[in-house]
Amino acid sequence: MDFLNPRALRWKIAALAAAACCAVAAVVGFLVHDATRERGLRVGHDRTLTRLIAAEREFSRTGKAPADIDVRTRAELPEPLARDLAERRPDTDGGYATWYDVDPPNWYWMWGAVAVGDDQILVVRDDMSTEVRSLQLLDRSIVKSVLAALVFVVPLAALATEPINRRLRHGARTARRIADGDLDARIGSGGRARDEITEMSAAVDDMAGALQRKLENERRFTADVAHELRTPLMGLVTAAGLLPEDDEATGLVRDRLRALNALVEELLEISRLDAGAERARLDPVPLGELVADVVRRTGTDTRVAVGAAEVVETDPRRVERIVVNLVTNAHRHGAAPVEVTVTGARIAVRDHGPGFPPDLLERGPQRFRTGASERGRGHGLGLTVAEGQSEVLGARLTFANAPGGGALATLDLDPDPA
Numbered sequence: 001m002d003f004l005n006p007r008a009l010r011w012k013i014a015a016l017a018a019a020a021c022c023a024v025a026a027v028v029g030f031l032v033h034d035a036t037r038e039r040g041l042r043v044g045h046d047r048t049l050t051r052l053i054a055a056e057r058e059f060s061r062t063g064k065a066p067a068d069i070d071v072r073t074r075a076e077l078p079e080p081l082a083r084d085l086a087e088r089r090p091d092t093d094g095g096y097a098t099w100y101d102v103d104p105p106n107w108y109w110m111w112g113a114v115a116v117g118d119d120q121i122l123v124v125r126d127d128m129s130t131e132v133r134s135l136q137l138l139d140r141s142i143v144k145s146v147l148a149a150l151v152f153v154v155p156l157a158a159l160a161t162e163p164i165n166r167r168l169r170h171g172a173r174t175a176r177r178i179a180d181g182d183l184d185a186r187i188g189s190g191g192r193a194r195d196e197i198t199e200m201s202a203a204v205d206d207m208a209g210a211l212q213r214k215l216e217n218e219r220r221f222t223a224d225v226a227h228e229l230r231t232p233l234m235g236l237v238t239a240a241g242l243l244p245e246d247d248e249a250t251g252l253v254r255d256r257l258r259a260l261n262a263l264v265e266e267l268l269e270i271s272r273l274d275a276g277a278e279r280a281r282l283d284p285v286p287l288g289e290l291v292a293d294v295v296r297r298t299g300t301d302t303r304v305a306v307g308a309a310e311v312v313e314t315d316p317r318r319v320e321r322i323v324v325n326l327v328t329n330a331h332r333h334g335a336a337p338v339e340v341t342v343t344g345a346r347i348a349v350r351d352h353g354p355g356f357p358p359d360l361l362e363r364g365p366q367r368f369r370t371g372a373s374e375r376g377r378g379h380g381l382g383l384t385v386a387e388g389q390s391e392v393l394g395a396r397l398t399f400a401n402a403p404g405g406g407a408l409a410t411l412d413l414d415p416d417p418a
Helices: 009-062 079-087 129-160 162-179 196-241 248-275 287-298 316-333 358-363 382-393
Strands: 070-072 097-103 107-115 121-127 283-286 302-309 311-314 338-344 346-350 396-401 407-412
Touching: 009 097, 009 107, 009 121, 009 129, 009 162, 079 097, 079 107, 107 129, 129 162, 162 196, 283 287, 283 316, 287 302, 287 311, 287 316, 287 338, 302 316, 311 316, 316 338, 316 346, 316 382, 316 407, 358 396, 382 396, 382 407
Parallel strands: 302 338
Antiparallel strands: 070 121, 097 107, 107 121, 283 311, 338 346, 346 407, 396 407
């Protein structure tokens, strides 16, 4: 399901929103934590000094320290407190020294000290555990609040991106339709939004329109050229029929005329396929018998092997056209032996030549290109016509190189069996 796909854009945006929330919460939490900690230290410091000042006054009045105040010598003081006390001056800061003694997880004390005699020090020790526990509770509350916020922020961010995802999915579907040959497909504006997606949709629509116009011009040009060539070609064929039969030049002229006539017919056929004017007329056909008869009529030295062939609902004229083109291509550009194998609803044509070039295997047949010099010469329309006719039949035509060498073309008339 697309909604649960972790790589979907909605979850990436939701993750970005969550990261932003966590970053903001971390900064705010740090500032609050630091401010609360400083406030707690100030409170503890002030409380300790207050007790220390009161104890000093009591000692100066009575000569005795209160019951909760220790009287120690300098040697009995903790080293950090003794060092701070040594740096204090009575005339500037009252001579009061403090030290925050921390030993997590349960030891938090604020110490205070002041000298009241040659070697008498009043020492106050105030428990800071309450402030520390309050700070820890504050930290936990911040974390819980952030997690609770994320529970709402992440789904809301995912839902908020649904209109964007819907527009992008519509654009992707339209682009695939264009790639599949539906050049009339357009994304459209999709509302009043004027954002980057709208700009991309308009650019794709413009590209599709330009591509459609270009292909239409090429299609019209191909058809016009083929039609214009037909009339003078028929005249040449008629004139060639009047030439002497036993002349070598006559045979050469007639051979070139047959090649030119085949080229014109292929151009006309391609123009009809491009225009989408071709429609298959389906009939039940015994595939093995049809292929064997077609190969026999090509007059080539081709081996035919018929396995468990089926009776297939297809257009026999188009199957014949495909098989003839594949066999002719195998003999023209490959090497003997050429083998045709019929199994079920599948026809495989294999030669033992150099195989199909990598460009053809990657991109499919290209018009007026044979792809590699070792595949021989030719105008490269035969495989293009075969591929176009297979699309009309709803079949799948694939090209590969056989493991033992040679080119292998496979026509599957039932690509998606039930």
